[in-house]
Amino acid sequence: MASKLDTEKVREALRRFTRRQMMELDTCAHCALCTENCPAYADSKIPNYAPGVRSSKTLRLINKQFGLRARLLGPNPIKADEVADLADSAFNCTLCGRCMETCPFGFQTHELWTGVRCLVYELDGTLPRVKMLDQMLRETQNPYGLQAEMRLDWADYTGLEDVHVKDRADVAYFVGCTTAFKGANHEVAYSIASILNQLGEDWTLLAEDEWCCGSPLLLAGNEEGAREFAEHNVEALEARGVKTVITGCAGCFRVFKWEYPKLLGRRPSFKVIHAVEYLRDKLVAGELKPDLLRANVAYHDPCELSRLGGVIEAPREALRRLAQGLVELPEHGIDVRCCGGGGLLQAANNDLRLSIVKRRLDQAVEVGAEILTSACPACKLAFVDGIRASRCEIEVLDVMELAARQLGLL
Amino acid sequence: MNSLITFFYTFFVEKLPYITIAIFLLGAALRATRWMSAPKDPEKSQISVTAAVKYIILDVVFFRKTFKSDKVIWLIIFLFHIAAGGILFGHMRGFHIWSAEMFAPLGEWVAEFMVETLPVYMGWLFIATQILLLIRRVLLEDRRLASLPNDYLALILLLITSILGQGMRIFPPEAIPTHTYSVVFIPGLIVLHLEKVPSFHWFFLHILFTQLFIMYIPFSKLVHIFSGVITSALYGSRRSEYGL
Numbered sequence: 001m002a003s004k005l006d007t008e009k010v011r012e013a014l015r016r017f018t019r020r021q022m023m024e025l026d027t028c029a030h031c032a033l034c035t036e037n038c039p040a041y042a043d044s045k046i047p048n049y050a051p052g053v054r055s056s057k058t059l060r061l062i063n064k065q066f067g068l069r070a071r072l073l074g075p076n077p078i079k080a081d082e083v084a085d086l087a088d089s090a091f092n093c094t095l096c097g098r099c100m101e102t103c104p105f106g107f108q109t110h111e112l113w114t115g116v117r118c119l120v121y122e123l124d125g126t127l128p129r130v131k132m133l134d135q136m137l138r139e140t141q142n143p144y145g146l147q148a149e150m151r152l153d154w155a156d157y158t159g160l161e162d163v164h165v166k167d168r169a170d171v172a173y174f175v176g177c178t179t180a181f182k183g184a185n186h187e188v189a190y191s192i193a194s195i196l197n198q199l200g201e202d203w204t205l206l207a208e209d210e211w212c213c214g215s216p217l218l219l220a221g222n223e224e225g226a227r228e229f230a231e232h233n234v235e236a237l238e239a240r241g242v243k244t245v246i247t248g249c250a251g252c253f254r255v256f257k258w259e260y261p262k263l264l265g266r267r268p269s270f271k272v273i274h275a276v277e278y279l280r281d282k283l284v285a286g287e288l289k290p291d292l293l294r295a296n297v298a299y300h301d302p303c304e305l306s307r308l309g310g311v312i313e314a315p316r317e318a319l320r321r322l323a324q325g326l327v328e329l330p331e332h333g334i335d336v337r338c339c340g341g342g343g344l345l346q347a348a349n350n351d352l353r354l355s356i357v358k359r360r361l362d363q364a365v366e367v368g369a370e371i372l373t374s375a376c377p378a379c380k381l382a383f384v385d386g387i388r389a390s391r392c393e394i395e396v397l398d399v400m401e402l403a404a405r406q407l408g409l410l
Numbered sequence: 411m412n413s414l415i416t417f418f419y420t421f422f423v424e425k426l427p428y429i430t431i432a433i434f435l436l437g438a439a440l441r442a443t444r445w446m447s448a449p450k451d452p453e454k455s456q457i458s459v460t461a462a463v464k465y466i467i468l469d470v471v472f473f474r475k476t477f478k479s480d481k482v483i484w485l486i487i488f489l490f491h492i493a494a495g496g497i498l499f500g501h502m503r504g505f506h507i508w509s510a511e512m513f514a515p516l517g518e519w520v521a522e523f524m525v526e527t528l529p530v531y532m533g534w535l536f537i538a539t540q541i542l543l544l545i546r547r548v549l550l551e552d553r554r555l556a557s558l559p560n561d562y563l564a565l566i567l568l569l570i571t572s573i574l575g576q577g578m579r580i581f582p583p584e585a586i587p588t589h590t591y592s593v594v595f596i597p598g599l600i601v602l603h604l605e606k607v608p609s610f611h612w613f614f615l616h617i618l619f620t621q622l623f624i625m626y627i628p629f630s631k632l633v634h635i636f637s638g639v640i641t642s643a644l645y646g647s648r649r650s651e652y653g654l
Contacts (some may be wrong), residue, residue: 106645
């Protein structure tokens, strides 16, 4: 018989849903209109991964404890199996937020599903691999379990000579773990650093003092852990008198810009911009003069930068000044189809991630793209893995790499 | 037997409306308490009224997002809501909110169309779209969705109510009074004025199911009639906050 969970603990965990989220769960008509556009469902056809099913299951748990029947006859116990089933649904999701854009009622699903993950986390139902990731983050402050001294290895590997690690600077380049520790992204860091150097910015890295932005902790459901990481990073940046934080990672950008104020209950003293916004500004101002590439370049909007971050036009404006043939992918901008690289799906279900990325790569091939660009290290990794798995002939570059290349820096 | 039927029919008209209103208000209060007792959302920038109104119009009135996702479903849902709105509007005439004479300046045939022809078509459209939505839900069940019992109950209750309402229209009336026939639900507050006295069984069962439906609104997904407007407004405001 499946074990029943401690009622008080369950009730406490279920109380985490905010007013808006409760309203959303109660309003969800389970119309399934979100389903076909959900990359996890579309590429698996597993009902449990459909957003509407997740909503039903979450509401069932809430109603077992706080529904009308529970009020009149007492709460119904929740079994560990039910939490495991909800965890399976919650983590087989890229948290891309596409369901928000298809929901007729406009539910802010990214936050809702993150809340479900937090619920699962608090009820100890997190998937084993996600639990390992959470553990590694708490021990090493990065999701790869690597030592902090290795945060600057990318500079050695790429041969960057002018590395700035200062006590005070106007601009901080927040590299992010997936850029700093994953070889496929080292040249992204190199490109951003080189452009900052070329423009003579007063910039710095946090180096060993940089902790993970906290995004993977939030995605794992560990809100408290994310808050601790946010406090550390903000403190480190404010102590250096930083006015602007630039990051090339869509996940770091979203968390810094949109989640840190919520986690900390205040706005940090610095401004946060994504590297593509910085690049666009400098290109528009004529401070950077790249050669125009003659090739068909497609841009994949990272979900966390576009739909969930609010940056859609800046990379396109930059790309129009870098390449002659900017081609649009079929589902783009606010309606972007996720590449599969987000939401810790790699840890939860890598096969599903690869099948999602294959669909996106196929779309890029269909529009005749020779180079597929993005502005997120997780997207780049997903595309690189997808190309390896499907032997697709397309070059994958970060917008910043393409810029550095056209500026003769890479 | 007749006295029992008379008792029930009288009950549906004279007593049940009070119970319906009480249950509806209680349900609404319970629902509001449930939402308000949840933690507040983290502080956000101010609600953008312009964006909220814009997305209420686009998403609640025109079902923009459904149109983007699935044109066929959009058509069914749009027609379903048009029919629902039309039927609701039609009922308002019985409560003297509007009258056929208001359309008379547009021509006698327009007024007749508004009160005789259109309601019948709206009724069929309403029933047909509900059946399509019910079939869709059954077909998608276990493949794409895991409906809660109340998802079905709401739809079935509405379907029964509308079939009974349509029955009243298509079956011959019981009588045509010289003046309007008044059905007093709540004296001085809710009085229905009928030009034709419909078949009593259809009429009283329609009244019963309509009230069951109204009672059920705050306890079911039908709450989206109200909350869907709020969530769409919040979505619109978020887009504005994010510069989208």
